[in-house]
């Protein structure tokens with residue numbers, strides 16, 4: 001029998017085998033830096049050991065959780081006064097003043113050490129919400145939302161753009177392709193820098209996109225060095241919004257635009273309504289927010305640092321000022337409930353088998369729980385993750 005006869009007689013099994021091999025190849029695909037394109041369920045918890053050493057995930061989880069639960073004796077790493085790099089060398093023996101907002105960037109950094117892989121595994125490379133668009137996939141609607149902020153920041157080919165709180169670079173890469181601008185991202189989290197660089201290289205965008213590890217409250221950039229700045233659901237982590245807006249103003253060139261999607265309470269929020277307060281506190285706890293500000297707080301802060309506020313809009317509301325949206329930003333997490341509960345079983349089994357480090361199931365449970373607070377915040381109309389503020393730095 002010739003090869004061609006064998007192939008033609010076994011076309012179906014050979015095709016299945018080829019598909020299996022290629023799938024396995026893709027699944028196992030690691031780039032030269034050893035990073036997977038998508039974390040596997042067996043990699044979850046502390047960045048697969050790259051962000052937090054396996055034996056210390058539980059200590060970091062306790063320290064994070066105790067930041068919010070007042071009054072409990074916090075048996076935690078004293079890392080809130082140390083950088084996370086230093087903290088990985090100390091044992092869990094310190095006590096931490098919970099709610100100490102001056103330590104926010106550190107506890108936020110720990111939050112992302114704990115959740116970044118789970119976010120990528122179960123959501124994708126863009127760590128934000130988007131308004132759904134009729135007959136468009138989540139990804140397509142997400143990219144329209146990212147294109148929109150790029151256009152609000154006036155980004156064009158050849159410009160230098162800053163992505164404030166860039167995560168693993170989901171928006172950065174979409175905006176670089178859409179605008180043609182050269183994008184620099186900054187994130188407090190070292191593990192996200194590694195993930196972002198790996199994604200940029202894999203996407204062939206490592207010449208157009210770069211990322212630095214740093215604190216957006218004291219950015220390592222010269223005054224007047226960017227043509228445009230944007231922030232996608234990131235400045236909400238700042239203990240004081242004015243501090244990060246002051247930095248955005250400083251590094252932006254005169255005449256440049258700063259556009260940001262903010263997490264805020266809306267005019268529907270009533271601080272005397274116990275249920276409203278409960279929902280917002282749950283959102284803060286499950287998303288590492290030192291506090292939740294109002295939509296007027298962010299607009300006033302922008303003016304106070306010197307920006308001219310050109311326009312603001314809650315993009316969760318209809319009509320959307322840029323394109324026709326359909327449904328609500330929280331539909332995706334409502335539809336995902338069954339999937340997240342299945343994921344929770346997987347994570348519990350992996351932790352029971354010792355494959356996922358102790359503490360991973362608690363982190364994942366926190367994320368399952370916070371979807372209820374986020375959905376409630378959206379359904380009651382008291383919270384929006386996409387309050388758009390578009391500002392300009394005056395020419396002088």
Ligand SMILES: C=C(CC[C@@H](C)[C@H]1CC[C@H]2C3=CC[C@H]4[C@H](C)[C@@H](O)CC[C@]4(C)[C@H]3CC[C@]12C)C(C)C
Nearest residue numbers: 118119122123127128129233287340343367368371
């Ligand atoms: C802007 C912020 C993050 C916004 C969203 C990207 C994330 C908020 C809640 C996250 C998630 C909740 C449930 C998780 C699920 C249990 C798990 O199995 C898979 C990942 C989740 C879907 C996860 C994904 C990201 C969020 C939607 C904040 C932090 C300022």
Ligand SMILES: C[S@@+](CC[C@H](N)C(=O)[O-])C[C@H]1O[C@@H](n2cnc3c(N)ncnc32)[C@H](O)[C@@H]1O
Nearest residue numbers: 126127128165166167187188215216232234237
């Ligand atoms: C919800 S993620 C959004 C990431 C990205 N904008 C996106 O949409 O995918 C928030 C980001 O803000 C970053 N961040 C939070 N506090 C920070 C700080 N003080 N300095 C720099 N980055 C910070 C986090 O590390 C994270 O990357």
